[in-house]
Amino acid sequence: GSPSKDIDAEVKELIGQGRRHQVMGEIPNAVNCFQECCALLAAKYGETADEVGEAYYLYGKSLIELARMETGVLGNALQGVPDESESEGEEGEDDTVGNPDEVKGEERE
Numbered sequence: 001g002s003p004s005k006d007i008d009a010e011v012k013e014l015i016g017q018g019r020r021h022q023v024m025g026e027i028p029n030a031v032n033c034f035q036e037c038c039a040l041l042a043a044k045y046g047e048t049a050d051e052v053g054e055a056y057y058l059y060g061k062s063l064i065e066l067a068r069m070e071t072g073v074l075g076n077a078l079q080g081v082p083d084e085s086e087s088e089g090e091e092g093e094d095d096t097v098g099n100p101d102e103v104k105g106e107e108r109e
Helices: 003-023 027-045 050-077
Strands: none
Touching: 003 027, 003 050, 027 050
């Protein structure tokens, strides 16, 4: 068979695998499949070709799912940790910058 048919068949297979991974909740595997589809199609047709559109769409969708998963994991890990924006005081209350009038004599030199 011609090389272009092989690539198209491989892409179809990868898209099928990627969709199966998505359904099974195996998002990192889905991302890998769709990423490979994009690379194969871009190499064959060019990055901006219409033929690459579906693969880019599926790749993007799986990346968003992956980001949501990771954010969920991170959110769970950070539960109970105070949010920085809540703990920031008024300007000028930064503990790392001391009041020069409170510095002891030995420390000044």
